[in-house]
């Protein structure tokens with residue numbers, strides 16, 4: 001097992017079986033700090049399952065997951081969140097009837113303390129953090145708008161903002177541009193390029209034009225394993241990748 005302390009994330013020999021079927025099969029993957037990694041691959045390759053294992057939604061059958069060199073394989077999901085892992089699922093889980101401001105405010109870590117969000121005092125520090133995140137996600141002039149009234153793209157950004165409120169050191173996003181307009185995709189690329197300056201980011205994506213614009217490195221998965229890994233140019237010209245994924 002690796003003892004390297006420099007990686008944001010070290011996944012080693014990871015396997016998960018569902019009734020004997022290995023959805024993730026002895027997979028090893030290292031993500032650098034401040035790296036934006038894109039995971040691609042055909043349907044059923046195991047991409048979502050891999051993120052489920054990293055965030056703690058699914059338990060590994062064997063292998064190891066280390067976050068900033070700390071073993072997290074057996075610890076529960078909420079504790080991984082506290083350690084600095086953030087995961088965004090495909091469908092946004094924002095509070096539609098609250099304002100953008102409130103959505104961000106309740107996502108501030110102390111708002112989730114034992115006293116709960118209701119007793120939570122909105123301090124100047126929280127307000128400043130809300131402002132900062134709101135400008136990061138392009139919603140600084142929408143703070144008083146009810147979240148349910150935002151466009152589809154803006155809702156996705158708000159949810160990313162809610163994760164950013166916790167200042168995660170590893171952020172995982174599953175198909176963040178699904179259903180977005182061309183201009184929303186452009187803005188999302190800018191957003192992702194910005195937020196990976198302070199943290200590692202893992203994105204699952206199918207749109208290769210978008211992948212090109214954001215990926216530092218690309219991992220191609222197939223049947224629960226890694227088929228290829230490296231720069232976009234390298235994986236795009238790999239005959240194995242063309243055969244199982246890009247050629248279709």
Ligand SMILES: Nc1ncnc2c1ncn2[C@@H]1O[C@H](COP(=O)(O)OP(=O)(O)OP(=O)(O)O)[C@@H](O)[C@H]1O
Pocket residue numbers: 018023041042043044045046047048049050
């Ligand atoms: N909880 C589960 N129980 C049984 N099988 C599962 C479970 N979760 C995932 N699988 C299976 O594991 C395989 C990998 O699924 P996964 O959703 O991770 O693929 P994916 O690469 O994310 O695909 P897509 O691009 O379609 O989202 C699939 O064959 C799926 O049916």
